[in-house]
Amino acid sequence: MPDPTRPSLRALARYFLRLGAAGFGGPIALVGYMERAFVDEHGWVSRQELKDGLAFAQLAPGPLAAQLAIYLGWLCAGLRGATVAGIAFVGPSFVMVVALAALYVRFGGMVWLQGAFYGIGAAVIAIIARSVVKLVRTTVGPGLLLRVLCATSALVTAWTESELLWLFVGCGLVSLGAQMRWRGRAGALALVPPWLVTGLGTTASASLVGTLFVFFASAGLFVFGSGLAIVPFLHGGVVLQHHWLTERQFLDAVAVALITPGPVVITVAFIGYLVAGTLGATAAAAGVFAPVYLITVLLAPRYERWKSDPRARAFVDGVTAAATGAIAGAAVVLGRRAIVDAPTAVIAAATLALLLRFRRLPEPLVIVAAGALGIAIRAA
Template sequence: MNDSSYSLRALALYFLRLGALGFGGPIALAGYMQRDLVERERWITKDEYVEGLALAQLAPGPLAAQLATYLGWVRGGVFGATLISVAFILPSFLMVVALSAAYLRFGGLEWIKGLFYGIGAAVIAIIARSVVKLAKMTLIKDRLLWAVFAINAGVTAWTESEIVWLFLASGLLLFFLRGRPTGPLATPGVSAMFPLDIVVTGLSGAASNETLWRIGLFFAEGGAVVFGSGLAIVPFLHGGVVNEHHWLTERQFLDAVAVAMITPGPVVITVAFIGYLVAGPLGATIAALGVFLPCYLFVVIPAPYFKRYAKNPSISAFVSGVTAAATGAIAGAGFVLGRRALLDAPTVIIAAVTLLALMKLKKAPEPLVILGAGAVGLLLRGWS
């Protein structure tokens, strides 16, 4: 049994620390929660953890943030879920905002370009490694899931965007083949509240009210429809940010993904970097709220009813199909980004060495590996 003597404050302090120091992406963060909260402190029971993980996989949005929200709900209801969500997300959000300000101020300098020349190549290696890990964990030797994976990877690579209906179709395919049950079953402009242009100033100057609303709607859509780990949102963001709205260039988008990789906490916090480049601090805040609010609601609203359906075979089948689709989309996004990041022989070598280091040195911290790649890029290009 879990120890009920601890306070919600202690749990919030734990997630504040995890958000500030937890590197490695959603799979690693979920592993830290199991190790610390279930095995060491015994604050959360194994069943509660497994239920939270299942709900996080079923609902769209970033997996680690949703798991944290559910564990907060288990111990403190809606207030606990809100407190833990803020504690987990806030540290990485503040770090990304600071990095965004530095990037906006110094992004034109050659040493910054050189740094991200190497980091961009390293990010491709990390995406490739994540795809391999996700495939081993979720697809195993299931031929149908591998087919779903391959189709989604090919479509994402070809269209350079995420096809939401294909995700849903993948889930429904598994549902009908393996899990179908036998029985029946007018407002003022936002920027008017902030008279200082600096609050909404990005790469292209002060953002308009229309741009701020578009940012909110776009990132809310991402938080509401994207399944899987934090990297699963990359193809969706690429299609909208680069191809549809033209807010960022390919290089700037890759830099945004790199910033998320070198900061702790949820990988999806990259949206704050994108929002900052488009519309300054307010844009970063709107983007982060847009992504995390839907995932928060997708946990808090169904949580009271989820226990009775968590092990339903129909739900499990749908989740497996969506997960396979999300893994395929990540692979396709990695291919698209790789074509832009691997510009020449040095970047190919940096990516290969990074991938080898991550595979052989299993305890190597990803942020240190990425910063090392950035240092190499700086030496090769930044000072030329």
């Protein structure tokens, strides 16, 4: 008999469709949204279960927010829940990004995008900051050791501007060591309509679409941490190795992902579209999310079994503290890049003040207002 506290498949689909369609702020904010809904508002999972999911998402390869969404779907409704959560979460932003990519190819660039991102980027930092504070408070707790591990991870992430797997594992081992001491122990296209496989260049071949899938599957399999962590890996392959895009086109792809809701890693759909049209976008998105889905549904049952062991719990606590610190450090890195002058500083500060004063203020409304303000400032 189903657990009455768990959501139905329909409720899971409704929630993740909303989150995928209106969840701005990148992985850090998306994790905060999931915590608010699943723990605080609906009580679908316990706070400890969410902490366990965050640790699992950080240890497993792939983008953090998508990994956590699929894990929560699995936790609530098994394989069907993981499938529904993954598709519902990624679907809305995939459609939006493909539509923007089609406009980009059709009209040759988006001058207005820079102005919008100028304002939106600053507002997003405020959304992220609020989420970071709550995550630190609810996932780390009062213990001195976990606070030190969290702060260390934050400092290292902010300094290196990258999220390091060895750091998460190391923090887990430190926590485990302390616990033991305290207790004493990755087809043919002939019949496909041309517009489906036409990007910036000529009509793409079947081999190109296949190459896209394999490349982005490797990105999903070998990149750890938040969706932002995948950007350096993509830059090396898309711009430097395969020469699919120019530097400017790559930056536009990242900007589009940052101003659209849902997971930041959906930038791969924009890149895939520019290279090989709609099929290219589909191959890229399927490639990057397939490892995330498979790893979750294959490994989550085993994770659920051993996580209750005291030694495993101590290790998970250390990894969770490191993951939370890495998220805080990533917020600092993003802040340095988004708050570049007095107007962006004012936008960020004003957004944070509004969010703290009006706790139910819809973030999409804030994002739209910040984007319009950014366009106006750049046009002046």
